[in-house]
Amino acid sequence: MTTSKISLTSLEIQPASLLDLGSVHQIEQVCFGQDSWPLPDLIAVLTLPNVVRLKAVIDGRIVGFVAGDQRGKTDIGWIATLAVLPAYQRQGIGRALLNACEEKLRSPRIRLCVRTDNLIAIHLYHQEGYRTIDLWPNYYKDGASALVLEKIRP
Numbered sequence: 001m002t003t004s005k006i007s008l009t010s011l012e013i014q015p016a017s018l019l020d021l022g023s024v025h026q027i028e029q030v031c032f033g034q035d036s037w038p039l040p041d042l043i044a045v046l047t048l049p050n051v052v053r054l055k056a057v058i059d060g061r062i063v064g065f066v067a068g069d070q071r072g073k074t075d076i077g078w079i080a081t082l083a084v085l086p087a088y089q090r091q092g093i094g095r096a097l098l099n100a101c102e103e104k105l106r107s108p109r110i111r112l113c114v115r116t117d118n119l120i121a122i123h124l125y126h127q128e129g130y131r132t133i134d135l136w137p138n139y140y141k142d143g144a145s146a147l148v149l150e151k152i153r154p
């Protein structure tokens, strides 16, 4: 695995499919540990209709993943997951995936949940215009709480 700075000119954001299950599963496990989604949830997110699922590809390798969906009949889109392999982080890939998913969701409001102790992700979301609208106590397996963040798009 490379740790050197990669060239973002080789970054491609592409639709993901069930064929990417293995790579997405690995990314989820590495990035989320005990909070990672079980396989059935990943299969669902890679197959259900009306889900935006995008992968970040560098030199043919899947290094990041984002998924989002429109819930019910609301005008609110939710970013369900966003992750980049550690060796590829801090190079703009997470932001690129987030922005691409927001574009595809086309919702005026976009929401997401993030652990209160995930300061790196919270920093990214604040930079991208998300603001805290709620706190869900005990949301994660270890009892950590989730911040609910919302972005209102112009």
Ligand SMILES: CC(C)(COP(=O)(O)OP(=O)(O)OC[C@H]1O[C@@H](n2cnc3c(N)ncnc32)[C@H](O)[C@@H]1OP(=O)(O)O)[C@@H](O)C(=O)NCCC(=O)NCCS
Pocket: 031, 032, 082, 083, 084, 085, 088, 089, 090, 091, 092, 093, 094, 095, 096, 113, 114, 115, 118, 119, 120, 121, 123, 124, 127
């Ligand atoms: C959150 C995550 C997706 C960001 O991906 P990334 O590719 O590193 O993000 P980017 O390179 O686009 O960085 C965008 C911003 O994220 C924040 N950020 C990223 N790494 C950071 C770090 N080590 N320290 C502080 N802020 C950091 C910064 O705000 C950064 O902007 P800047 O470089 O202009 O300061 C990635 O860290 C990750 O996969 N984490 C594990 C999974 C996770 O927590 N997902 C979010 C769940 S809600």
